[in-house]
Amino acid sequence: MAPLAQRHLLANLLVSIPLLLATFSGIGLAQGPPKRSDSPPPAEQGRIRVTVNLVSVLASVTDGQGRPVPDLPREAFELFEEGLRQKIEVFEPETQLPLDLALMIDGSLSTLKELPFEREAAAHFIRQVVRPGDRLSVYEFADSVTQLTGFSSDVPALQAAARRIEPGAGTVLYDAVYLGARALGKLPAGRRRVIVLVTDAGETTSRTDFDAARRAALDAEALLYTILIRPVKSESGRNTAGEHALATITDSTGGAMYYPEDVTELDATFDRIDRELRTQYRLAYYPEPRPPEGSLRRIEVRVKPPETEKDKGEYLVHHRKLYLTSGPP
16 A cells, blocks of 8 residues: 555544544443442342351260369360251360359358368368469359459459458358349450359348249350258258259259268369369350251250270269350340
8 A cells, every 4th residue: 555545544542542432432431330230149139148156065075973074075075955956166175265254152141160271271262272373253142142253364363352251140152143144244255264153052142033043054155063061961941942053053064963971071172173174175156057046956965885894884074054146035
């Protein structure tokens, strides 16, 4: 093509390009990029997103002599919710979760003779159980509940508080469980929550009833360990209503009841609780099928019995039997 013709063609193209751009702008290019929609795609509009919470269960396993059984494998455990087997997603053979513990001592007149022993046994227990990262609070209860210390790892201060527990009239047993559980429930999650209650179980003047006390303990996911001091050994000579109520709450939360024959056995009883807290298994699962919101669910943990002739016998496992799902009922 001749040079003159090439120059004419180039000139025509330069004139046409602005016209083409103007034409395209009229059909939408000048409108900018398409706006981003905040609505999900049609395929996702009918999809419901639900968060399923991990349910954590602490289990203590003992042999026929009441001794903790350590080092069991995951395969030894079976976990059920409402009778349906669940998949164990988390298994810790000796949980390292730190401990928050409310130590509650009954100072009612019915335990007046035993109170000096209770104080010293509690001080001994504090020295044993509180380890780095753990926190404990000392309470006394009689006709009311008094928190003597905040939750702390200061062992000497905690022991001093235990030694100044004073006697009083009445026994607000349900109030003690309720207020201890509420205090634990306000602490950060991701820790073990425990109530240790030393009492004669002679409930007299609580404002809180049994159902509220049990629900508070379940809601806080607190284990209740009860040490029952019985000034009168025969059931016909004492009011056992509070005792039976405590046994029910203790079993629901996964704790344990202890019945020392004499107050001088308190040290040994505290030792058993300390050993158990240090040899707990932690199991966790995502409930399947998903439970309704605000419902009370039943849990069962089973442990396969030992197979060797030396260890032949049944293991006893205790754990919380109930939990409350989140959300409105």
